[in-house]
Amino acid sequence: MSEDFDILVRNGNVIDGTGNLWFKKDIGIADGRIRRVGSIPESGRKTIDAKGMVVSPGFIDLHNHSDFSILAYPNAECYITQGVTTVVVGNCGHSLAPIRNPDNLALLRNYLAPLLVSDFDYGWNWKTLGEYYEKIQQQGISLNMAPLAGQGAIRLAVKGFDSNEASREEIGEMKKLLEESLEDGAFGMSTGLIYPPGSYSSTEELIELASVLTKYGAIYATHMRHEGDRLAESLEEAIRIGEENNIAVEIAHHKAAGKANWGKVNASLRAMERARSRGVEVNCDVYPYTAGSSLINATLPTWVLEGGAAKMLERLKDEEVRQQIKKEIAEDTMKYQNMIAGSGWDGIVISECPSKREYEGKSLQTILREKNRFDEPYEGFFDWLLEIEASATMVVFQMDEDDVKTVMRSPLSSIASDSWGTAPAAGGKPHPRAYGTFPRVLGKYVREEKVLTLEEAIRKMTSLPGGKLGLESRGIIREGFWADIVVFDPDKIKDKATYADPHQYAEGIGYVIVNGQVVVENGRLTGMRPGKVLSRC
Numbered sequence: 001m002s003e004d005f006d007i008l009v010r011n012g013n014v015i016d017g018t019g020n021l022w023f024k025k026d027i028g029i030a031d032g033r034i035r036r037v038g039s040i041p042e043s044g045r046k047t048i049d050a051k052g053m054v055v056s057p058g059f060i061d062l063h064n065h066s067d068f069s070i071l072a073y074p075n076a077e078c079y080i081t082q083g084v085t086t087v088v089v090g091n092c093g094h095s096l097a098p099i100r101n102p103d104n105l106a107l108l109r110n111y112l113a114p115l116l117v118s119d120f121d122y123g124w125n126w127k128t129l130g131e132y133y134e135k136i137q138q139q140g141i142s143l144n145m146a147p148l149a150g151q152g153a154i155r156l157a158v159k160g161f162d163s164n165e166a167s168r169e170e171i172g173e174m175k176k177l178l179e180e181s182l183e184d185g186a187f188g189m190s191t192g193l194i195y196p197p198g199s200y201s202s203t204e205e206l207i208e209l210a211s212v213l214t215k216y217g218a219i220y221a222t223h224m225r226h227e228g229d230r231l232a233e234s235l236e237e238a239i240r241i242g243e244e245n246n247i248a249v250e251i252a253h254h255k256a257a258g259k260a261n262w263g264k265v266n267a268s269l270r271a272m273e274r275a276r277s278r279g280v281e282v283n284c285d286v287y288p289y290t291a292g293s294s295l296i297n298a299t300l301p302t303w304v305l306e307g308g309a310a311k312m313l314e315r316l317k318d319e320e321v322r323q324q325i326k327k328e329i330a331e332d333t334m335k336y337q338n339m340i341a342g343s344g345w346d347g348i349v350i351s352e353c354p355s356k357r358e359y360e361g362k363s364l365q366t367i368l369r370e371k372n373r374f375d376e377p378y379e380g381f382f383d384w385l386l387e388i389e390a391s392a393t394m395v396v397f398q399m400d401e402d403d404v405k406t407v408m409r410s411p412l413s414s415i416a417s418d419s420w421g422t423a424p425a426a427g428g429k430p431h432p433r434a435y436g437t438f439p440r441v442l443g444k445y446v447r448e449e450k451v452l453t454l455e456e457a458i459r460k461m462t463s464l465p466g467g468k469l470g471l472e473s474r475g476i477i478r479e480g481f482w483a484d485i486v487v488f489d490p491d492k493i494k495d496k497a498t499y500a501d502p503h504q505y506a507e508g509i510g511y512v513i514v515n516g517q518v519v520v521e522n523g524r525l526t527g528m529r530p531g532k533v534l535s536r537c
């Protein structure tokens with residue numbers, strides 16, 4: 001009997017994603033799925049000779065923000081050229097749904113402006129999470145997307161940027177919105193507890209809201225309240241939210257931020273292991289860089305944003321407010337992470353500033369020096385924020401290389417990028433992780449520094465994040481599973497993107513296949529869009 005395969009991948013070293021050592025096998029693909037793994041004598045419509053190459057499941061990026069960029073960049077070039085075939089989006093409490101009314105929409109757009117693609121018309125014609133992802137699916141995408149519901153967006157829809165405690169009734173409304181998102185297929189709920197308005201929620205409010213996740217078997221993914229001085233208490237809060245509701249917890253981009261806190265990841269990983277030993281399913285993810293990236297207004301105390309971004313700009317003009325902000329930052333009494341104290345004026349570099357491109361790639365220190373304002377940096381900083389309407393993203397140098405390796409080595413951690421879609425034409429200086437995360441782990445941390453074995457690194461990019469999310473039939477090379485596959489050269493794979501010159505595609509990726517269709521061939525994009533919006537139910 002002759003089998004009919006659409007694609008045959010021959011002679012590769014197959015690393016199946018479970019952590020198993022590689023084995024030499026052919027893979028036969030038909031109708032989007034892996035149909036056979038073994039020695040295949042038949043021919044296929046297309047044959048890929050993978051001799052000397054590694055054949056692995058496509059990478060699953062568990063922490064991604066491409067829901068902000070996918071309509072503008074439906075080919076997700078910077079991700080598929082890394083071998084990423086599925087992105088988990090709606091992270092850090094940020095999502096573009098639900099939107100209940102024009103007021104919500106205005107607040108959301110204003111606040112998230114720096115994360116949106118400038119000069120792109122989103123249309124803004126959806127209300128629910130289901131409607132938003134239907135729009136994405138209709139446009140067509142090169143990779144798969146698995147959405148989370150952002151708790152910040154849910155709180156915003158009910159309460160705007162009001163920092164007061166939510167009433168029983170309001171919590172009830174939030175639960176309804178979360179339930180609706182889960183019914184639409186969301187895989188879980190994310191929080192970003194340094195970002196208003198999500199940060200205004202008490203632990204009790206979050207426990208109550210997250211109780212909705214239990215019956216869906218959905219996960220709780222959190223950018224914790226503090227990743228610096230109060231890392232331990234913040235982790236405790238996250239674990240408590242999971243434990244009281246019997247839900248799985250994912251600690252996003254795990255790190256110890258700020259020099260004074262370096263080394264604390266050893267204790268936090270042990271705390272996660274202790275929680276697991278009493279039955280709480282907690283994991284974390286990590287990106288392979290010592291700098292993070294965020295909104296410029298995350299440098300300010302969150303009360304400054306009460307009422308929304310327009311209110312923040314008004315406040316920044318007020319002398320008393322300025323003194324109060326300065327005091328909290330300088331005396332390090334901020335309730336939330338103090339990025340200026342943790343990284344210094346020279347450790348914060350502007351990545352994208354659409355209204356004033358000349359600031360991109362410069363540190364706050366350089367910007368203030370050039371303006372002759374560095375002798376009074378706070379006053380200079382507040383004036384500069386007003387000049388750019390506090391709308392920019394930044395790269396923050398805040399981690400220790402040893403900590404990055406420690407988290408990477410932990411069996412609990414997945415590799416994830418924490419970035420969003422971009423393209424060389426977009427300009428700016430986005431964090432290089434948008435182009436380099438996965439090849440950087442395989443080149444620098446596996447081949448060069450031997451921090452991880454190749455098989456373990458691939459497990460952290462495939463079956464671990466896929467299993468955590470409960471993705472159906474993805475993340476392992478197995479007969480019957482979806483044909484999301486990467487073929488790469490383990491001796492050549494390498495990230496090229498740097499902080500100074502980020503818009504550079506990685507090297508060493510030969511083929512990327514999504515749902516049985518080739519999206520990257522000999523390192524080049526094919527322009528195919530076989531991706532699917534995935535749904536938990």
Ligand SMILES: [Zn+2]
Binds near residue numbers: 223
């Ligand atoms: Zn985050």
